[in-house]
Each structure stands twice: as structure tokens, then as C-alpha cells.
Amino acid sequence: MAVQMTGRYLGGLKVELEHGPSGATIRTAAPVDNNGDGSSFSPTDLCAASLGACMLTVMGIVAERDGIDFTSCRFAIEKHMAAEPRRIGRLPLRIEMPAGLSSESRKKLERTAQHCPVHHSLHPGIEIEVSFVYPD
Numbered sequence: 001m002a003v004q005m006t007g008r009y010l011g012g013l014k015v016e017l018e019h020g021p022s023g024a025t026i027r028t029a030a031p032v033d034n035n036g037d038g039s040s041f042s043p044t045d046l047c048a049a050s051l052g053a054c055m056l057t058v059m060g061i062v063a064e065r066d067g068i069d070f071t072s073c074r075f076a077i078e079k080h081m082a083a084e085p086r087r088i089g090r091l092p093l094r095i096e097m098p099a100g101l102s103s104e105s106r107k108k109l110e111r112t113a114q115h116c117p118v119h120h121s122l123h124p125g126i127e128i129e130v131s132f133v134y135p136d
Contacts, residue, residue: 048079055120090127
């Protein structure tokens with residue numbers, strides 16, 4: 001199934017993106033370190049954030065299927081750029097997991113996260129460091 005998205009240049013190194021099926025829009029802005037004002041997500045910020053969102057989404061699918069309350073799960077990701085060529089170089093990702101998960105659920109959810117579509121789509125040269133943090 002294909003999903004169409006469109007974009008239009010707004011000037012000032014900003015782009016408006018539209019998600020075809022829903023009509024939802026978001027804007028990007030070039031980062032300060034690349035001639036922009038950093039007023040919004042940059043395209044590479046969206047790429048990095050997509051990794052965390054994808055991992056939480058696929059884990060959420062498994063959690064809902066298995067009757068696990070997953071609503072307290074959160075992530076934080078840092079995007080580190082590399083030069084020559086300018087690209088994403090490293091993505092340390094911290095996933096804060098819900099309390100009370102059995103060891104079996106922990107393993108299943110972690111394995112699921114590591115196999116999300118975005119993770120498989122990113123260039124293998126990007127260092128992806130995922131840590132799962134449990135409150136108990």
C-alpha cells in the first residue's frame with residue numbers, strides 16, 4: 001500500500017509537508033548549523049524522531065495484542081550529525097519502559113522494537129544505540 005505525501009517550499013529554508021490520507025501538516029526548517037533558524041524540526045530531526053516513534057508504535061501493537069498497558073512508555077533520542085558527507089552519524093535512543101513487565105514481555109517488546117521498519121530502513125553506517133530503561 002502506497003501513501004502519498006506532498007511538500008511545498010515556503011521560503012526561508014522552510015517546507016510544509018502534507019500527509020495525503022489525513023491532510024495533517026507539519027513544517028520543517030533548516031537547522032541553525034546549516035544556514036537555518038532552527039524554528040522547527042529539520043528533515044534529519046524528523047528522520048531521527050521517526051526511529052523512536054516507529055519503535056514505540058510496533059511495541060504498542062504487540063502490547064495491545066497481549067493486553068499490556070503501554071501508555072507510560074516514552075523515548076528520548078539525540079541526533080548527532082557527521083560531516084563529509086553531511087548526514088546523520090549517530091542516534092542514541094533511550095526508551096523508558098512501563099513498570100511491571102514480566103521478563104518474557106520485556107524480551108518480546110525489545111525484540112519487536114529492534115525490528116521496526118524505520119530501523120531496517122536507515123543506512124547501516126548510522127550508529128544506533130538503543131537502551132531500554134525499566135523503573136523497577
